[in-house]
Amino acid sequence: MSLDFPGLFNYWLIIILMMIGFYIVIAHGNLVKKIVGLNVFQVSVFLLYITMGKVEGGTAPILADGIEVYSNPLPHVLILTAIVVGVATTALGLALVVRIKETYTTIEEDEIDAMENQG
Amino acid sequence: MIQHHLPILQILVPLLAAPVCMFIRHPQVVWVWTLAIVWLCLPMSVALLLQVLDQGVIVYELGDWAAPWGIEYRVDSLNAFILVIVTMIASVVVPYGRTLVDSEIPASRIYLFYAMFLLCMTGLLGIAITGDAFNLFVFLEISSLSTYVLVSLGKDRRALTAAYRYLIMGTIGATFYIIGVGLLYMATGSLNIVDLGKLVPAMADHRTIQAALAFLTVGLALKAALFPLHMWLPNAYAFAPSVVTVFLAATATKVAVYAFIRVIFGIFGDIDVLALLPVRYLLMLLAVAAMFAGSAVAIYQNDAKRLLAYSSIAQIGYMILGISMDSVTGVAAGIVHLFNHALMKGGLFMALGAILYKTGSVDLRDMTGMGRRMPFTMAAFVVGGLSLIGVPLTAGFVSKWYLIQAALEAGWWPLAVLIVLSSLLAVIYVWRIVEIAYFQPGGQLPKIYDRAPLKLLIPMWVLTGATIYFGIDATTTMDIAYTAAKTLVPGGAP
Numbered sequence: 069m070s071l072d073f074p075g076l077f078n079y080w081l082i083i084i085l086m087m088i089g090f091y092i093v094i095a096h097g098n099l100v101k102k103i104v105g106l107n108v109f110q111v112s113v114f115l116l117y118i119t120m121g122k123v124e125g126g127t128a129p130i131l132a133d134g135i136e137v138y139s140n141p142l143p144h145v146l147i148l149t150a151i152v153v154g155v156a157t158t159a160l161g162l163a164l165v166v167r168i169k170e171t172y173t174t175i176e177e178d179e180i181d182a183m184e185n186q187g
Numbered sequence: 188m189i190q191h192h193l194p195i196l197q198i199l200v201p202l203l204a205a206p207v208c209m210f211i212r213h214p215q216v217v218w219v220w221t222l223a224i225v226w227l228c229l230p231m232s233v234a235l236l237l238q239v240l241d242q243g244v245i246v247y248e249l250g251d252w253a254a255p256w257g258i259e260y261r262v263d264s265l266n267a268f269i270l271v272i273v274t275m276i277a278s279v280v281v282p283y284g285r286t287l288v289d290s291e292i293p294a295s296r297i298y299l300f301y302a303m304f305l306l307c308m309t310g311l312l313g314i315a316i317t318g319d320a321f322n323l324f325v326f327l328e329i330s331s332l333s334t335y336v337l338v339s340l341g342k343d344r345r346a347l348t349a350a351y352r353y354l355i356m357g358t359i360g361a362t363f364y365i366i367g368v369g370l371l372y373m374a375t376g377s378l379n380i381v382d383l384g385k386l387v388p389a390m391a392d393h394r395t396i397q398a399a400l401a402f403l404t405v406g407l408a409l410k411a412a413l414f415p416l417h418m419w420l421p422n423a424y425a426f427a428p429s430v431v432t433v434f435l436a437a438t439a440t441k442v443a444v445y446a447f448i449r450v451i452f453g454i455f456g457d458i459d460v461l462a463l464l465p466v467r468y469l470l471m472l473l474a475v476a477a478m479f480a481g482s483a484v485a486i487y488q489n490d491a492k493r494l495l496a497y498s499s500i501a502q503i504g505y506m507i508l509g510i511s512m513d514s515v516t517g518v519a520a521g522i523v524h525l526f527n528h529a530l531m532k533g534g535l536f537m538a539l540g541a542i543l544y545k546t547g548s549v550d551l552r553d554m555t556g557m558g559r560r561m562p563f564t565m566a567a568f569v570v571g572g573l574s575l576i577g578v579p580l581t582a583g584f585v586s587k588w589y590l591i592q593a594a595l596e597a598g599w600w601p602l603a604v605l606i607v608l609s610s611l612l613a614v615i616y617v618w619r620i621v622e623i624a625y626f627q628p629g630g631q632l633p634k635i636y637d638r639a640p641l642k643l644l645i646p647m648w649v650l651t652g653a654t655i656y657f658g659i660d661a662t663t664t665m666d667i668a669y670t671a672a673k674t675l676v677p678g679g680a681p
Contacts, residue, residue, distance in 0.1 A: 106359070157358050
């Protein structure tokens, strides 16, 4: 198993993106930033699927003369579904943030916590 | 003909019924529509269960594309049982819910509530019925997204932050799950669970497979609220509308536990995964920690809904403990506890819903004299509480009995001691409520007799009665659980 740097370039990027996204979700107190972090985290997984479907030298999987090697379309199709789910999650998350802003007048987690602990 | 298409109809009927709610809009008509749909789904799932017990596994290929290329729905004795649990709880919750939904949710939003409820049920049924790992993710997200909306409909403004936190945690869990599925696909080129179960053992020592197992475990543990990934659960249960709490507590985490069983035994079953990595001991440790931590925190809660939410975390510990034992008896105990816990927690949260409806509070300090004020409701609560503890003649006793038996069979007697000790903690938190409701002197409301409406009492007592019934005669449930466990555990030896 070779993990030499250029050979698995995409995977390195995916891991870096994934960790950045995950870190934002955990570390940031701003509710909108958390959602954005969640998005980055999800997008890194989309890239993971797209990368694994790529066949070296392959083109888009459309029947045409003179083309022998195709990329695997299945992971790409799967990730279309996951993108839809991601969009729905983001929309719902942001809608919740709007409602939180209306009732708490803030979207900073520490301020909300302080208000909740007061009762 | 229609019999042949039952597996897909089980999903399609509620899925298509949900958008219809958006066109009906009238609160009462939407309720009747939802009731009709869930009462239609219940006989379907019962028919599936009977057919499976009679003839064995039912395979339904979507669009006639043969697996592993097409998506297949695969009904065996385990997931048919889960389907029955979900539809059964739903068909009791909807008639129960009418009064509470009218009182807790603004009339202009009621049709949205029922649309979300049906979608949530579709998602849960879909997770149970599908035989495709990626399809399972899609259903997981259908049920989760609708659950976030349902939780956020709570009256208290903290319902919004609870829903938000649940959304963040739930999405991380689901994303972990697809990373795991992706890694499996990378290594094997298949997404069908049965097919994966055949391909994975050959590459058991492959790093990719092991990483996939880790991601799947963490992702599903988040969804099932296994300690210490349970942080989203108490607030979500406490601030969601009462009806939602009843439905979620009785079904959502159970279905996640089911998905967990399916992954551990369905995909990784043949390679004795629980021994390959220290997964088994890790799960066992977390399960025991959940049993104690959940119960211990429950003792100190003043809000009865939160108290039961923490108790749920402990009860999930018992289920995972049974699964982690990796023996037929252990897994059967886990599965039967899944069913029994759905009954008792459903009944308990229904009792709290009735109290909230009548008095506007479920704070323990406001529950003084409740035993005299709402005798039938509190009686149901006491039965449910006894079942949580595991007193004989209640369903909780049956699951704990088999759990202890499984521990002794494997020679882990300290585990049996721990199960009994953690039950003693349950005695404390149940007793706290009973003492306040029945034995505390004074209280400003000594003589008021304030029976909950029959519309609430009947569904509540249906579940409470079932708790007692399945505590006395557990042969049906244990038979199904044993049949399911035998097909799951490698070798099938007892």
